[in-house]
Amino acid sequence: MKGLFTLLACAFALSMSLAHASPAKPQRVVSMNLCTDQLLMLLADPERIASVSYLSTEPDSSFVADKVLAAGYPLNHNRVEEIIPLQPDLIITGQYLHLQEAQLLRTLGFRVETFPVFNNLADVKANIQRLADLLGEPQRGKDMIAAMDARLDTLLQAVPKAPRPALSYHARGYTQGSNTLLHELMQLAGWHNIAADLGIQGYGPIDLESLVLAGPHALIVSHFAPGTRSLGQEYLSHPVLKQLTDGRPPIALDARLLICGGPMNLIALEKLIEARNAD
Amino acid sequence: MSLLSIQALNVTLAGRHILKDASLSLARGELLGLVGPNGAGKSTLLKTLAGLIAPDSGQLTLAEAQLDALPRDQRARQIAYLAQERTAHWPLTVQRIVALGRFPHLADWQQPSEADRAIIDRAIIAADIDHLRQRRFNTLSGGEGMRVLLARALAVDADVLLADEPISALDPAHALSVMQLLRDTCERGHAVIAVLHDLTLAARFCHQLVLLHQGEVIAHGAPQYVLNDTNLSRAYHVTPWQAGEDDAIILPWHLCKPDTHREG
Amino acid sequence: MPIESPRLWSQRQLLLVGGALVSVLFVLSLFIGQNPLPVLLAAGQSDADISATVQMIFTQIRLPRALITLVIGASLGLCGAAMQSLLRNPLATPGLVGSSSGAALFAVLVFYLGGGVMSWLLMPLAGTLGSLLAMAFVFALAGRDSSIVTLILAGVAVNSLALSLISLVLNLAPSPYAVQEIVLWTLGSVANKSLRDFLLLMPATLAGWWLLRGIGPSLNTLTLGEDTAATLGVNISRLRWRVFLAVSLAIGAAVSTAGSIAFVGLVVPHLLRPLVGYEPGRLLPLSAIGGAALLLAADIVVRLFPGHLDIKIGVITSMVGAPFFLYLIVRTRRTQL
Incomplete structure (x- = not known):
């Protein structure tokens, strides 16, 4: 001492x-x-x-x-x-x-x-x-x-007008509601974040039934530590998710694009816009 | 002709030579009392006969068949065993406990037949526990519990009944009625071996006694021959005591309840 | 305990009533969820999208969950009754003698450190092996005619060893989420299960149940002790291994699917034993039904909490079970020690 x-x-x-x-x-x-x-x-x-x-x-x-x-x-x-x-x-x-x-x-x-x-x-x-x-x-x-x-200006020129409902879904059943960076990026990219409609603010859990009932057209996932396995990550492989989006794969964003704030956030935005346009 | 015979039986448990060249034989209708001091090997002998302990050497024959060659279930049908343990781990009713005796006779999924139920009833009546049928085992007195367990062993309806200390811890009336019950069982054509500590009752009810001492059979035959001065002092270190004129003594007793078993 | 015990209901009646109760709870658990019943709402609508959604919730989320809960509850009740009857000890349940945590340890090893499809198939078997090892260990430690105290002490030792090893494995696991998941394995959860989980659960579970079929009369004879049972023709060591293997299969599968859900195997046989006149053979099927009913009810309670409160089913069973366990200890102390 x-x-x-x-x-x-x-x-x-x-x-x-x-x-x-x-x-x-x-x-x-x-x-x-x-x-x-x-x-x-x-x-x-x-x-x-x-x-x-x-x-x-x-x-x-x-x-x-x-x-x-x-x-x-x-x-x-x-x-x-x-x-x-x-x-x-x-x-x-x-x-x-x-x-x-x-x-x-x-x-x-x-x-x-x-x-x-x-x-x-x-x-x-x-x-x-x-x-x-x-x-x-x-x-x-x-x-x-x-x-x-x-860069933002350039990207936003390609965004479709009518937003489509989408929802982010992460390990352990978490989603991003209103007042999150992803929420803003989704809006910018022409996606309507229905987690916000459900009253979820910030990063919060959503149960699978609510998710299915909310009926997202697309799911946005960000695989953190891909290749590893846990019960939390298993949430993302529940078969109902695939059925929900008619078999379309989810929009996958690298975790490193969104964990922190910075220019890399715009890469995530670009991918969201690409996905929206490809839809 | 002997029903059960033991030739030169040797048993070793945990390195100790418990039974040394023990031999005995038993005919149908015979009640054999197995006597001897504590630790002489009486229970071990009974357990060996029951198939609970494997002998080192010796011949065990039951109705001219090698006992160790008998299939497990057949042996269970032919030899019933009343353990020294007097507990039931779950408080089943008396009826259900006695019914366990029919286990060796029932195939998987087979329900007890009328004949099985008749045998159970007979055992219950013989043991004088008819009035206890629906009682739970844990609510019975020691004497009642003993008779229930005995009825369970009788319900096997085996040729041979092995009873380990069936009358220890029983009061005189219960001891007497259990001995009578064993005797009655023999008279129905079964053979019974009972480990006994009460030499008076052993002498009175058994057709023959086997006196074990340090794992050896030191006397085998009629009670009056086995329980002589020499044998008693060798095995138990006691001598028969003759009551003087002024000494208070308790004489061998009879049951005096009007509805109990007849005296043989 | 009453001296005379008039039998109120026959075994058939008990099984029928229990079966009816399980059916009602099963249907209820299909209709009760974190969200207000969408079914009636959907029935009135012709909108194809909504009915498809409701169908998805039914077939992909609620049905697997209810089936898994039913099967695991039945396994826990059945195995608890079988173990208690075999060891003639009211506290000898898979959870208390360490077989559940042994199963959890091995399932965790395969799940977090293994990979690929094979590990999914291997998990129930690993659970079985872990359960069997833990049981053999406790049995060796406590001895054959174990007193309640030695059995519980041995169980405590194995449980805490398994728990610390589970924690170590989760710390060493490559996934960053693993560390937080110990509660899923130690308390148990049936949330977010799919039909695939149900299908993986079934083979080992059915094998375990199959092994216990027709075992009742043999367990009944054990009421009078092993010696008496043996002289009635019961092969004691075969019976013991049969029960151990059956329990390990069913518990191994249950734990690798939903973690170790506590106290069901202890409470259910105890509550039901008086109804069957304390007879082990009659207790087995009834205890399976009772376990299914209790776990289904516990899962309904879990779902009545708002959706964002992810209450684990083991929390509910422990909240019911722990006070009951204390009551049993006090009562056993009074009567047996």
């Missing part, structure tokens, strides 16, 4: 001295969260990234897994003792994850900035601009958002 206190005291003293020396543009940025990892990779100069979280190397979850692996950044597992020796001048993470670690790091004098959850493209853009500002590179944020808007 005493040893731990000594360690903490040393770390504290060390970090205080670092905090004072922190320049306007953070030079050693640590990200503790998959979503901030990805934005950081897209916005920051490589030499300013001190560490990203281990999840950013998982190809199922991370859109930048290849880049992270190629760059060989130190990976952190959201542990305080991993982060202190990196001597970061900016730590970024999600709003609701690793609260204790973030609080401890703040107590030790580190600068910790948290990013709120995103429920639509506007939130995503706000997070992009916020990180760009924190990095001292506001123009890069503006450029990225402008590129996204331009």
Whole structure:
């Protein structure tokens, strides 16, 4: 116990001295969260990234897994003792994850900035601009958002007018209702999200009977960890789902396109529009 | 002609030589009392005859057939066994417990016939438990329970009845009526072997006694021959006690209820 | 317990009444769901889309679920009665002596670490093997004429070992969802099952039931102890292995389909035993019917909760069963220890 206190005291003293020396543009940025990892990779100069979280190397979850692996950044597992020796001048993470670690790091004098959850493209853009500002590179944020808007405009030209009913269905019987990014993307792509009609807000469970009764024309699935098996994933192979959509395969979106906010969300939108047009 | 005979039987249990060259024979209509001190091997002998323990060596014959060559179900029909265990794990009614005795006679899915029911009734009446038919076993007194289990063994209607301590823990009246019942069973053409500790009743009811001592048959024959001074002191370390004139003694008793079995 | 027990109903009457109850519950469970009855609503409509939807809900969702619940309930009731009768011990049920958790462990191993179609077919067999091993282990640990205490202690040991191994397997499983699924295996759930699950359940279940057919009279003789039963011509060790194998087949299939649903095998035989005059042979079929009725009723209760509350069926059976179990322990303590 005493040893731990000594360690903490040393770390504290060390970090205080670092905090004072922190320049306007953070030079050693640590990200503790998959979503901030990805934005950081897209916005920051490589030499300013001190560490990203281990999840950013998982190809199922991370859109930048290849880049992270190629760059060989130190990976952190959201542990305080991993982060202190990196001597970061900016730590970024999600709003609701690793609260204790973030609080401890703040107590030790580190600068910790948290990013709120995103429920639509506007939130995503706000997070992009916020990180760009924190990095001292506001123009890069503006450029990225402008590129996204331009891409959005191009994509939306091909959207059919009349929306068709659809519903997302994920492992363990979860769906995305109103106030979710997927809900907005579905609307943009010409799909009517009937989960929202059922009063589901955010990410919530839907029982199979309600799903069948709702009568979606298409199902949207995103296979997380494909090739693995669990009872939760079995929900997606219930034979009634195939019968429900007259044997048409569901619209499959890679999980990594939607887990976090960023330009990759538009790839998901593109696939939704393609599916709507092919229908 | 003997119905059941044992020649040079040896039994070893958990490394202990329990029965040593034991031999005996029994004819139809005979009641054989198996006596001897605790641990002499009486129950082991009975269990071996019942097929519960495999002997190391020896000849067991039943009506001139090798006992160990008999199929399981045929053996069950020919030898009934009354265990020392006096419990019923489920509180069945007396009627249903006695009816279990017909198990060896019924094929799979076969319901008891009229003949089976008649045998069950006969066993129930013989054991004087007619008034208990619908009672649950766990509500019976020790004596009643004993008679029910005996009736169950009688209901097998086997040639040979093996009874392990049928009168231990019974009061004098019940002990007497059970001994009488065993005797009556013999008179109907069955043969009975009973493990007994009450030498007085053994001497009075049994046609022959077998005295076991440390796994050996040390005497075999009529009660007055087996229960002599030498044998008793060797097996039990006791001698017959002669009552003096002033000593209070309990004499061998008779049942005095008017409706009980006749005295043989 | 009454001294004289006039038999109110014959076996035939009991089976008929029980069968009628199961039929009613089965039909009810087809018509009760998380959603208000769409059937009557659909009957008045000529809209082909709606009737197709209702048909889908009936044939693909509710029918498989009701069938699976019926069969598993019957297996649990039957196996509980068979085990209690064999071991002459009112607490010796598949759930308590570890055979359910043994089955769950092996089914989990095959399910999460295996793959492909073969593993689907192998799951009931793996469950059977796990159940058999657990039972043999408890039996070896507790001994032949086991007292209630040793049996329960051995069961506790096997159950907690199996539980920790299940948890380990789920942690090591490649799927990120596996870790959260321990509750599905330990409490049991019949939700989201399809006809395919029902078809996979049946072979081993029917094999188990088949093995128990006609076993009643032999179990009756065990009332007077193994020695007496043996001298009545019962081959005790064959009987024992027959019951163990039958229970393992039926429980292995049930657990690999719906996890280990607790307490049905304990409660049902107990409630019904007085009705059949405590006779093991007569208890078996009635207990199967009672198990089916109880599980169907529990599943109806589960479905009365709003759809987003995914209550597991094992929660309901445990809520009924655990107080009953305590009551049994107290009563057994008073009478037997």
